[in-house]
Amino acid sequence: MKNYKKFWKLGVKELNTEIFDINKSDELIIREGNYQYPVMDLIKKFGTPLEVALPFFIEKRLNDLFDIFNYYLKFYHYNGRFFYHYPMKVNQNKEFVLPIISEGGQIEVSSANELWLVKKLWEQDQFNTKIRVICNAPKTTAYLGLISDLRSRGLHVLPVIEDEEELAYFKKTPTTDLGIRTDIERKVQSRWDKKFNRFGFSPNEILNIGAIKNLKMLHYHIGSQITQVQDLVYLLKEAMQLFIKLKEKNPGLDIIDIGGGFPISYDKKKNYPVERVVKGIVRHLSKITAKAKINPPDIVAEWGRYLVAPAQITIFKVIRQKNIAQGMAKKWFIIDGSFINDLSDTWALHQRWHIVPVNNMRVKKLERVWLAGLSCDSDDKYTEGGSYILLPSLNEQELDKNQYLAVFDTGAYQDSLSSHHCLLSSPAKVIAQNGILTLVRKHESPEEIGKQFGW
Ligand SMILES: Cc1ncc(COP(=O)(O)O)c(C=O)c1O
Structure with missing residues (x-):
């Protein structure tokens, strides 16, 4: 008998599916310690399309x-500390941000509005003033104003200088800790074509600035979904060459912020283990700083996708099927949501997804399918890069005709990018935590969605 758990790649740590399993009814379940969430029960209770957020x-x-x-x-007797800063842009939902700060994570924001969320949390006594907030991205007047405001109230806000104007601004504005962003000139395999980089300063530009009062942190971010382990580790070496030179004129510099970029195995291929990368980072930093005879800096990582993508799944129902006359796949399965609206990176970045059936998981007859969204847009589709997705065949007599699908790893970026093409409603959202289910977003009614368009 086929090992279906293996076949659907469930329970595999390297694929971030260790919390998923199949129950006796051939259905997908989510495990949280001693608790179990049968996904079909969630569907019966809340309907589809449905997002299930998993803060645990x-x-x-x-x-x-x-x-x-x-x-x-400890292993390398490293004399600096590690700080995790959660890049809020990856998912600003409360159920994602609160678990991170309560478990000892710090924050990185990219806009005045994200910083405003920090202010709100702090005013509600949900944010400890010791939590450091790194402020990245170009800063508008409102953003700069909020930075000053929060600093004057005792919050630990660390702005990162992006350009000449911000440099001039922070020179004349009394500040404590500051960071500066460098653009390392090395091409890496990621989603970002560095020909068009517009962030930060080149290493030479930074060195020509000389001393920057209160400079504490050097930051770089080289891209998202970086597929080569050596890129993550060896870029650090390049950044440290700049760090060492910069420290000569800025002795207070003692944090290296390596940005985001750790990838997720959306394509179901095992990634390099995070242990190997962390080991490489600490080992290289130890060696480099010992050779340069400087104190090892504190390490900041902003690995956003890595932390939160696996903490959400999105569930759709197959509502129609259509034959495909010619193609790698034999059938279109049309779902009750939209790739363009609900999983926008499918369309924007041709992102792959790990998709499994929620029910009929042990069915023997599988079919090669392409998936189509509910909008009338020809781009609203998922074809696994022109190949096919294997899913239960809906022709079998004994098969439960209501077929549901789960898309894994949807916790990063998709929510804030989501839209309303064809005026479709967003999926409902439920949080599963400590064995309790909480509905945090209902299915939008036509009235609610119409309102957003002035009706
Ligand atoms: C400055 C910065 N830090 C961190 C991140 C998070 O990247 P990732 O989710 O790939 O780890 C981004 C993403 O764009 C970013 O711009």
Whole structure:
């Protein structure tokens, strides 16, 4: 008998599917310690399309990351500390941000509005003033104003200088800690074509600035979904050459912020283990700083996708099927949501997804299918890069005709990019935590969605 758990790639740590399993009814379940969430029960209760957010998985992933860094800091007798800063842009939803700060994560924001969320949390006594907030991205007047405001109220806000104007601004504005962003000139395999980089300063530009009062942190971010392990580790070497030179004129510089970029295995291929990368980072930093005879800097990582993508799944129902006369796939399955609206990176970045059936998981007859969204847009589709997705065949007599699909790893970026093409409603959203289900977003009614368009 076929090992279906293996076939659907469930229970595999390297694929971030260790919390998923199949129950006796051939259906997908999510495990949280002693609790179990049968996904079909969630569907019966809340309907589809449905997002299921799993904050307990974020907490586990963050604690594991702290343990791994702390292990290697000790192993190499490294004299600096590790800080995780959650890039809020990856998912600003409360159920994602709160578990991170409660488990010891710090924050990185990219806009005045994200910083405003920090202010709101702080005013509600949900944000400890010791949590450091790194402020990245170009800063509008409102953003700069909020930075000053929060600093004057005792929050630990660390702005990162992006350009000449910000440099001039922070020179004349009394500040404590400052960071500066460099653009390392090295091409890496990621989603970002560095020909068009517009962030930060080149290493030479930074060195020509000389001393920057209160400079504490050097930051770089080289791209998202970086597929080569050596890129993550060896870029650090290049950044450290600049760090060492910069420290000569800025002795207070003592944090290296390596940005985001750790990839997710959307394509179901096993990634390099995070332990290997962390080990490489700490080992290289130890060697480089010992050779340069400087104190090892504190390490900041902003791995956003890595932390939160696996903590959400999106569920759709197959509502129609259509034959395909010619193609790698034999059938279109039309779902009750939209790739363009609900999983926008499918369309924007041709992102692959790990998709499994929620029911009929042990069915023997599988079919090669392409998936189509509910909008009338020809781009609203998922074809696994022109190949096909294997899913239960809906022709079998004994098969439960209501077929549901789960898309894994949808916790990063998709929510804030989502839209309303064809005026479709967003999926409902439920949080599963401590064995309790909480509906946090209902299915939008035509009235609610019409309102957003002035009706
Ligand atoms: C400055 C910065 N830090 C961190 C991130 C998070 O990247 P990732 O989710 O790939 O780890 C981004 C993403 O664009 C970013 O711009």
